[in-house]
Every structure is written in structure tokens, then in C-alpha cells.
Amino acid sequence: MSRDVQAEEYFGAPFSLSTQTAKATQRVLIRATASKPLSRSAEGEAALHVVARWAPSDPSSPERPWFRVSLHEDTPFPPMGDPVVLGNPGEPVVLEAGTSLFGECLVDGACEWPLAVDFEVQGNVAPGVVEVEWSVTAQAHVVDTDDLPKAFAVEISEP
DSSP states (O other): OOOOEEOOOEEOOOEEEETTTOEEEEEEEEEEEOSSOOSSBEEEEEEEEEEEEEEESSTTOOOOOEEEEEEEESOSSOOOOOOEEOOSTTOEEEEEEEEEEOSSOBOSSEEEEEEEEEEEEOSSSSSEEEEEEEEEEEEEEETTOSSOOTTOEEEEEOO
């Protein structure tokens, strides 16, 4: 396989998720391109980095919800990561998730992997919101060759 090519980190728009709403999904598209068509597959990995901060409606409340994230192919029954109990109000908690980029994706102009980013906060605790900052990184390589195709690039964007 060729060496990995890293995409520029994609920063999603920060948002808040309330314990009443409980779930949110964002979508990203990872795309590998080359300057001319190839008859080879590309594969790689993607990683999600999240910073979550608990903002309770009543700051004196000791209750803190769990929060979890997942990065995956857009499927009807997505896997979810392990829940992590959020810290004290305003305290950042870091969560990470990852997925492999596989499939019958030939680099013949462009190779695309649509991914879903799921966020979930425990809904049956004290009212409040989770302030979420998130980003995605990705890298890909061409399979069955040591040579990196000319102008091979990996990008992350919104679909």
C-alpha cells in the first residue's frame, strides 16, 4: 500500500445539546482524489475528537449526565461509544471515536465515505445543556501499490 495522506482537520460548528433533546447527528464526507483515474482501491481511517462541557440549569445541582459519541458509516443501527459522566459545570471532558474507511471504493476521480457523527446525552437527569465542540481527522492510502498517485489528496467536508 502507499503511504497515508492526511486530510486537513475539519472543525464542525459548535452546538448545545439539551437533556430534553438528548440526541443529535452531524454528517461529514471524506473524499480521496487523484489527478487521473486509477484502477486501485483506497482505504483509511477517520477519528472524531470531542470536547463536551456540562451546563446545568441549576449550577448547585450535583447531578451530572453521561455523554457519548460515535463516528460511523451512515447506517440504520449505528454503534454508540461508551458513556462518560460529564464533569463539574464548565469542566471540559474529552471524548474520542474512530472508524475505518473501507469498501469497494476505486480511486477513479474520487472516492467518498459518507459518515455520521452521533452525540447523545443522558436525558433523565437534572435539566441542562452540553456544550459541544468537535472535529474530524482522516487519512487514506491506495491499496496494492507502494506508489502514491500523483496529486492524491484527502478532504473532509459537509455533504
